[in-house]
Amino acid sequence: MNNPQLTKDGKLKHLLSIEGLPRSILNQILDTAESFAGVSEREVKKVPLLRGKTVCNIFFENSTRTRTTFEIAAKRLSADVVSLNVGTSSQAKGETILDTVDNLIAMHADMFVVRHAQSGAAHFIARHVPPHIHVINAGDGRHSHPTQGLLDVFTIRRHKREFHNLRIAIVGDVLHSRVARSEIHALTTLGVPEVRVIAPKTLLPTDVERLGVQVYHDMREGLKDVDVVMMLRLQNERMSGALLPSAQEYFKCYGLTQEKLALAKPDAIVMHPGPMNRGVEIDSSVADGSQSVILPQVTYGIAVRMAVMSILAGNSEQ
Amino acid sequence: MPMLPDAEFLVETLAEQIRPLLGQNAALVGIHSGGAWLAQRLQQQLGGDIPLGTLDISFYRDDFSRIGLHSQVKPSSINFEVEGCHIILVDDVLYTGRTIRGAMNELFDYGRPARITLAVLVDRGGREIPVEAQIVGARLELDPGENLELARDETGKFHFILHEAA
Numbered sequence: 060m061n062n063p064q065l066t067k068d069g070k071l072k073h074l075l076s077i078e079g080l081p082r083s084i085l086n087q088i089l090d091t092a093e094s095f096a097g098v099s100e101r102e103v104k105k106v107p108l109l110r111g112k113t114v115c116n117i118f119f120e121n122s123t124r125t126r127t128t129f130e131i132a133a134k135r136l137s138a139d140v141v142s143l144n145v146g147t148s149s150q151a152k153g154e155t156i157l158d159t160v161d162n163l164i165a166m167h168a169d170m171f172v173v174r175h176a177q178s179g180a181a182h183f184i185a186r187h188v189p190p191h192i193h194v195i196n197a198g199d200g201r202h203s204h205p206t207q208g209l210l211d212v213f214t215i216r217r218h219k220r221e222f223h224n225l226r227i228a229i230v231g232d233v234l235h236s237r238v239a240r241s242e243i244h245a246l247t248t249l250g251v252p253e254v255r256v257i258a259p260k261t262l263l264p265t266d267v268e269r270l271g272v273q274v275y276h277d278m279r280e281g282l283k284d285v286d287v288v289m290m291l292r293l294q295n296e297r298m299s300g301a302l303l304p305s306a307q308e309y310f311k312c313y314g315l316t317q318e319k320l321a322l323a324k325p326d327a328i329v330m331h332p333g334p335m336n337r338g339v340e341i342d343s344s345v346a347d348g349s350q351s352v353i354l355p356q357v358t359y360g361i362a363v364r365m366a367v368m369s370i371l372a373g374n375s376e377q
Numbered sequence: 378m379p380m381l382p383d384a385e386f387l388v389e390t391l392a393e394q395i396r397p398l399l400g401q402n403a404a405l406v407g408i409h410s411g412g413a414w415l416a417q418r419l420q421q422q423l424g425g426d427i428p429l430g431t432l433d434i435s436f437y438r439d440d441f442s443r444i445g446l447h448s449q450v451k452p453s454s455i456n457f458e459v460e461g462c463h464i465i466l467v468d469d470v471l472y473t474g475r476t477i478r479g480a481m482n483e484l485f486d487y488g489r490p491a492r493i494t495l496a497v498l499v500d501r502g503g504r505e506i507p508v509e510a511q512i513v514g515a516r517l518e519l520d521p522g523e524n525l526e527l528a529r530d531e532t533g534k535f536h537f538i539l540h541e542a543a
Contacts, residue, residue: 070445087448091446091450094451095436096452097454098436101486101487102459102486103486106436106437106486107482108436370445370446372445373442373444373445
């Protein structure tokens, strides 16, 4: 099968989705990120790898944090960075996505980081661009958010070392979550033997077991003896619809409290992709507690994005 | 094919040449991977309290845009203050000089050393940029098609291997 993310000789050219990537490529990204983590702690937090290259962040959907971490990552690689909030510019005037991209290519952009509300938007752009240009998916609809999935597994590897002996629970709105999908693909590819999803039926895709996970509707049961708890953000707009009774009710059943966390292993770590709804999916005492690695996730996100950008930039199709 | 020098013997001569330079603020920094092994060994040989660091110059290579990122990047590790330090930069083989340039660029991103001395086990000629080592174990003439590398056996002993460049 032809994977649009890979060159003819199997190297990573675009990062569109974790699905379909071999373990060797995920490990290469994680190993490279390990080296970049050290760069961010130095006197000069920069390496000259992407000197002279131009990275364009095109965000058709707003996300301050993701855009900022991509910007910082590109700058630490010495690239020039342009960030466009397209929702507020040309698109509003009726320009198509490909016109926007073509204009940036005409300005000699070398790499695109794309966030879009529509699933498949980054794939669409990747198929369109000439061979020397690289595309990174920074979140497309409900489909995929590969760098988030990668930084999550990087965080797990940093705290737990190995994947083959872990029990991991993903809690919350799996149905609407591109993050959950990317996490599940990354964890199963890296050989985590037990991935659980914990959610009400209304927030789970119907065929979720096919992704290789075990389903729990009771959070207390699902958290028992896990090594890692990965919380998902409950998007506010879901609360008004028919899917959930109320935020209070949700917190009672699926909010992570100290008392529920005590059911996991004593050294379990707590993760959240942010931004958090304190008091909805996670209690403040847990979010700020000793088992939380939520802020380290943000720090690692930069190293992981530096790794992805530098690997892609070096793998051009001749 | 030329006779390959005895790597273990060269380590001894290198250590003896480095010893008089060890004043205050001296530190050993080895370039991954052969230079890193060598720096580690020199540290043992010269007394264990000299600060030791390693550099993987993958992020500073000048051929990145042609060959991409090395698939096995190791973290650089310098856990001492480089500012004001006398860095003894150690590598196994000095050839084009490009690796040393990358290593010096990376070093300066940690701070401003007072002085850098370059020590290599073998200088095989073939320089493409003006870089010279102050401390040299042996000099060797090799064809451009030949690749000289330091290797380490399971007991930790060093030897050289020579193979045809890809």
